[in-house]
Amino acid sequence: MDMDAFFAAVEQKRRPELIGKPVVIGGSGDPTQRGVVSTASYEARKFGIHSAMPLRTAYKLCPYAIFLPVDFREYSRVSEKIKSLLGEFSPVMEDVGIDEAFLDITDVHKPSEEISKEIKKRIWEETGLTCSIGIAPNKLLAKIASDMQKPNGLTIITEADVEARIWPLPVRKLWGVGPKTEAYLKSIGIMTIAQLAATPIDELHRRFGKSYGHYLYEASRGIDESPLVTHWEPKSTSREVTFQSDINNWQELARNVAELTREVVDDIRSRKYRCRTVTVKMRFNDFKTLTRAKTLPGYSDSPEEIRKAAFDCLNRFEIKKKVRLLGVRLSGFEREN
Ligand code: TTP
Ligand code: MG
Numbered sequence: 001m002d003m004d005a006f007f008a009a010v011e012q013k014r015r016p017e018l019i020g021k022p023v024v025i026g027g028s029g030d031p032t033q034r035g036v037v038s039t040a041s042y043e044a045r046k047f048g049i050h051s052a053m054p055l056r057t058a059y060k061l062c063p064y065a066i067f068l069p070v071d072f073r074e075y076s077r078v079s080e081k082i083k084s085l086l087g088e089f090s091p092v093m094e095d096v097g098i099d100e101a102f103l104d105i106t107d108v109h110k111p112s113e114e115i116s117k118e119i120k121k122r123i124w125e126e127t128g129l130t131c132s133i134g135i136a137p138n139k140l141l142a143k144i145a146s147d148m149q150k151p152n153g154l155t156i157i158t159e160a161d162v163e164a165r166i167w168p169l170p171v172r173k174l175w176g177v178g179p180k181t182e183a184y185l186k187s188i189g190i191m192t193i194a195q196l197a198a199t200p201i202d203e204l205h206r207r208f209g210k211s212y213g214h215y216l217y218e219a220s221r222g223i224d225e226s227p228l229v230t231h232w233e234p235k236s237t238s239r240e241v242t243f244q245s246d247i248n249n250w251q252e253l254a255r256n257v258a259e260l261t262r263e264v265v266d267d268i269r270s271r272k273y274r275c276r277t278v279t280v281k282m283r284f285n286d287f288k289t290l291t292r293a294k295t296l297p298g299y300s301d302s303p304e305e306i307r308k309a310a311f312d313c314l315n316r317f318e319i320k321k322k323v324r325l326l327g328v329r330l331s332g333f334e335r336e337n
Helices: 008-014 055-061 070-085 112-127 139-150 159-166 180-188 193-197 199-210 210-219 250-271 301-317
Strands: 023-025 067-068 091-096 101-104 131-135 155-158 236-246 274-284 288-298 323-332
Touching: 008 023, 008 070, 008 210, 008 301, 055 067, 055 112, 070 101, 070 112, 101 139, 131 139, 139 159, 155 274, 159 210, 199 210, 236 250, 250 274, 250 301, 250 323, 288 301
Parallel strands: 023 067, 131 155
Antiparallel strands: 091 101, 236 323, 274 288, 274 323
């Protein structure tokens, strides 16, 4: 299950006057300033606007789109509601991201299509949002299926469909094939999943190594034995800010470190975690990026202790160049009893 245009849909839901309009979510919501697009409504996508595009580019493509800031708290709230609702359909759930989850319905004795329709109906009733669902024998195919008929899609893929419906797709559709692998495969003439499936295993091993080569061999055949990861624990939480104009004023950096730290601490406290490691990241105006980390003597969720550690990290940077981006990350979690 993957929500449709998630951040934008949440905004359209709480401000119905935005329904049917091009809406772009990203950064501070001011498209003349730095920042990237988090997501765009399907109306805005018609103009070529997509996730990770600079806001200024989006603005050029569609100046009259409605630009809004990211309200992470609200999207998390809605996300949690959706996840708990999914959990009612089957206890075996893998929470993948803010708007995505796998549900194992092997042991639910009802036709899978019927279950999916009920899930869509419940999500709609509880949140007023639409999602897309893929039904398949494994996670790899379910993920591809969920994307096939967006928005508000319901797609069923069986093992027998792999040749007709999966093979014609570009390799990029396979989980684990990113832009770099895509470019490399293209350079050796492999564009589609069918072409990948036609590549001998020896060649895949030679080019990609045993493990990834084997993965590509199986994935191109729609084979995936990976289980759902049901007890997933977050490994880290972070917040970053890209400045409107680069800064090298220590006071200003310190103020931002304090603010970002407050946000990540709020986050772990609300999720009842304590952390062990605090990391501060800095990207300079030449795009060189450095991090400094500090490990605490024990697990902590104390705002004072974590802020102090963040400041220790900040003080270990040499600030010779102006800073473009600042981030704070907490990791090494332990759940509170
Ligand atoms: P996606 O599910 O990738 O995108 P989406 O839900 O907006 O659209 P689609 O209908 O195609 O599924 O990501 C979920 C949310 O995660 C998205 O609403 C915003 C956020 N996000 C980012 O902040 N940056 C990104 O680069 C991407 C891809 C997503
Ligand atoms: Mg989505």
